[in-house]
Amino acid sequence: MDVIYTIWLRNVKRYLRSRSRIVGSLGMPLFFLIILGFGLNSVVTIPSVSENYVEFLVPGIVSMSVLFTSIFSGVQIIWDKQFGFLKETLVAPVSRIEIMLGQTFGGATTAIIQGTIILVLSLFVGLNIPGIGGFLIAFGFMALIGVGFTSLGIAIASRMEDMNGFQLIMSFLIFPIFGLSGAMFPIESLPPMFRSLTLADPLTYGVEGIRFGLYGVSQINPLTCLGVLLSFSTAMIFVGAFLFRKVKM
Amino acid sequence: MxxxxxxxxxxxxxxxxxxxxxxxxxxxxxxxxxxxxxxxxxxxxxxxxxxxxxxxxxxxxxxxxxxxxxxxxxxxxxxxxxxxxxxxxxxxxxxxxxxxxxxxxxxxxxxxxxxxxxxxxxxxxxxxxxxxxxxxxxxxxxxxxxxxxxxxxxxxxxxxxxxxxxxxxxxxxxxxxxxxxxxxxxxxxxxxxxxxxxxxxxxxxxxxxxxxxxxxxxxxxLKKTMGGDVITIRSPDYHGRIADLKPNWIEKVESYDGFFSIALHGAEEHLSELIRILVERQVTISSVSVHKPTLEDVFLHYTGRRIRDSGNSAKEQMRMTYRARRH
Structure with a gap:
């Protein structure tokens, strides 16, 4: 437990110190929220889910920043590999699973902080403050998204030698996951093929879970969301741990 | 243990x-x-x-x-x-x-x-x-x-x-x-x-x-195995003219890539004689140095190569070798 905490602590410390990273990774979600939200607010109404489009967008954008931050945190172990720090950790008398879990929880924590910042900023663009229970539900889903996708990031990083492939991950993994998640459009309105893709995207359940927390309504039953996301995160921890175990120094 | x-x-x-x-x-x-x-x-x-x-x-x-x-x-x-x-x-x-x-x-x-x-x-x-x-x-x-x-x-x-x-x-x-x-x-x-x-x-x-x-x-x-002193001579003419050089005060002659080293006791007193012999044999001499055996000489003795030649590295290494010789 203390080893997991140690690695968690390092991740969180590094995150809190890199102001440019915090501000930098707020840029894109805010851009989406403000430009897209206000740009389309007057033309788009989504009757059954929410009154205005900005409001509809908030859970998706929160999920987006959690998604980006967590995958990036996972992939960060490539930097550790390149800067040699990973060796220091791997040669210590600790098990790989402890290292992996520390990294996962560290990444998830930074992702939750990042999501929370977006959530707080959303209050300024018209998000109504939900009850404390609602916030907790939203946090819970953020945590699950964070754990799942940090593990995915670690799994990917375990197979990569350097950061050259990162653009590939951005284009063919992170963006599709975000784009298909129903973060920007209601699932109902999608053509059937896209709808099944959307329903196969784990992030969809995160977005809807957070939506339920914030507004009390969602397009998918929140218990379904919880079930799917829990299974996804657990599976990802196993995949990540399995691949990380094989990492060579 | x-x-x-x-x-x-x-x-x-x-x-x-x-x-x-x-x-x-x-x-x-x-x-x-x-x-x-x-x-x-x-x-x-x-x-x-x-x-x-x-x-x-x-x-x-x-x-x-x-x-x-x-x-x-x-x-x-x-x-x-x-x-x-x-x-x-x-x-x-x-x-x-x-x-x-x-x-x-x-x-x-x-x-x-x-x-x-x-x-x-x-x-x-x-x-x-x-x-x-x-x-x-x-x-x-x-x-x-x-x-x-x-x-x-x-x-x-x-x-x-x-x-x-x-x-x-x-x-x-x-x-x-x-x-x-x-x-x-x-x-x-x-x-x-x-x-x-x-x-x-x-x-x-x-x-x-x-x-x-x-x-x-x-x-x-390790250095003792090399004898007392080492004279290192830089010359292109090893074969034929130096390889058979065997006055009784020379213990060992070895060559490597443009240098050859002679292990002997009392290098200072034999140096002039050695040079005379080399001149007689019309050996081209680019430089001569006399020093106590270093680990470089030991490595050379065992491998026939110099450490700095066998690595793929750096000028720095060469500089260090020279420094080591000067001491």
């Missing part, structure tokens, strides 16, 4: 045998050097002993733990300073130490005490709260050494500890390493391709080339 026992350790990468049936022992408290050119198998040997790589055959005990059967036991009893940097630059020196201490599960009170003590030992107390990215190369090395000692290892591995450092910093580091081994009575294995480093620091040296250990002894004994 020996600190390290290595028997017939072998590691292959495909067809290439990086380490070929290497055997040696290290006593408790001894500084043992693996000296050889780049690519000789030094780092591979250390990596196997540190459980980073697993050997293809052979056996090794580190502090009594088998490197294959008891990896956690080995890991707990070793400290390692890698050839490449392995610090977190975004953390302070103190935090890097603390991370290590927690990873090795050292209880808080002892951890903090030792951290103070070790940072003091390597002279980093004043800089402990600065980020590592602001440290110089030498400071980083010292921090890594202090970190490697935090969990009180029985054996400390130093893989090319002074690579890329300036001469002054190297001298400092050597002092630290000596002080450490004296004060803490830990065994140190260091790899190096610097002759003067091995000579100055090590109680015993294993000369390694192409994966094989070709000689193990104290630096003094």
């Amino acid at each position: 020996k600190a390290v026992t290595v028997v017939d350790l072998t590691k292959k990468f495909g067809d290439f045998t990086a380490v070929d049936r290497v055997s040696f022992d290290i006593e408790q408290g001894e500084i043992f050097g693996l000296l050889g050119p780049n690519g000789a198998g030094k780092t591979t040997t250390i990596s196997m002993l540190a459980t980073i790589l697993s050997p293809d055959s052979g056996k090794a005990l580190v502090a009594g733990h088998d490197i294959q059967k008891d990896q956690p036991g080995v890991r707990k009893s070793i400290g390692i300073v890698f050839q490449d940097p392995s610090l977190d630059e975004e953390l302070t020196g103190w935090e890097n130490m603390d991370f290590h201490g927690r990873l090795y599960r050292i209880p808080k009170k002892i951890r903090l005490e030792r951290m103070e003590e070790l940072l003091d030992l390597v002279g980093l107390t004043e800089r402990k709260d600065d980020f590592v990215k602001t440290y110089s190369g030498g400071m980083r090395r010292r921090l890594e050494i202090a970190r490697g000692l935090l969990h009180r290892p029985k054996v400390l591995f130093l893989d090319e500890p002074t690579l890329g450092l300036d001469p002054q910093t190297r001298n400092y580091l050597w002092d630290y390493i000596e002080k450490l081994s004296n004060e803490m009575n830990i065994s140190v294995i260091l790899t190096t391709h610097y002759m003067d480093e091995a000579d100055r620091l090590c109680d015993r040296i294993g000369i390694i080339d192409r994966g094989k250990i070709i000689a193990i002894d104290t630096p003094e004994n």
Whole structure:
């Protein structure tokens, strides 16, 4: 437990110190929220889910920043590999699973902080403050998204030698996951093929879970969301741990 | 009990045998050097002993733990300073130490005490709260050494500890390493391709080339095998004119790539005679130097090559060789 905490602590410390990273990774979600939200607010109404489009967008954008931050945190172990720090950790008398879990929880924590910042900023663009229970539900889903996708990031990083492939991950993994998640459009309105893709995207359940927390309504039953996301995160921890175990120094 | 026992350790990468049936022992408290050119198998040997790589055959005990059967036991009893940097630059020196201490599960009170003590030992107390990215190369090395000692290892591995450092910093580091081994009575294995480093620091040296250990002894004994003095002459005319040079005061003549070296006793008194003979034989002489045997000469003797020729490296290495000769 203390080893997991140690690695968690390092991740969180590094995150809190890199102001440019915090501000930098707020840029894109805010851009989406403000430009897209206000740009389309007057033309788009989504009757059954929410009154205005900005409001509809908030859970998706929160999920987006959690998604980006967590995958990036996972992939960060490539930097550790390149800067040699990973060796220091791997040669210590600790098990790989402890290292992996520390990294996962560290990444998830930074992702939750990042999501929370977006959530707080959303209050300024018209998000109504939900009850404390609602916030907790939203946090819970953020945590699950964070754990799942940090593990995915670690799994990917375990197979990569350097950061050259990162653009590939951005284009063919992170963006599709975000784009298909129903973060920007209601699932109902999608053509059937896209709808099944959307329903196969784990992030969809995160977005809807957070939506339920914030507004009390969602397009998918929140218990379904919880079930799917829990299974996804657990599976990802196993995949990540399995691949990380094989990492060579 | 020996600190390290290595028997017939072998590691292959495909067809290439990086380490070929290497055997040696290290006593408790001894500084043992693996000296050889780049690519000789030094780092591979250390990596196997540190459980980073697993050997293809052979056996090794580190502090009594088998490197294959008891990896956690080995890991707990070793400290390692890698050839490449392995610090977190975004953390302070103190935090890097603390991370290590927690990873090795050292209880808080002892951890903090030792951290103070070790940072003091390597002279980093004043800089402990600065980020590592602001440290110089030498400071980083010292921090890594202090970190490697935090969990009180029985054996400390130093893989090319002074690579890329300036001469002054190297001298400092050597002092630290000596002080450490004296004060803490830990065994140190260091790899190096610097002759003067091995000579100055090590109680015993294993000369390694192409994966094989070709000689193990104290630096003094190794140099003794070379005779009293060495005259090194730079000349293109070895074959025919010099190879058969055998007045009774010459013990050994060896050539390598534009140089040849003559081992003998009393070089000063025989020098003029030697030059006369060479001139008579119409040998072109570009330069002559007289010196006590160095480990470079020993390496040359065993391998027929100079360390600096066999590696793929750097001007720096060449400079160091010249420095070593001048002393």
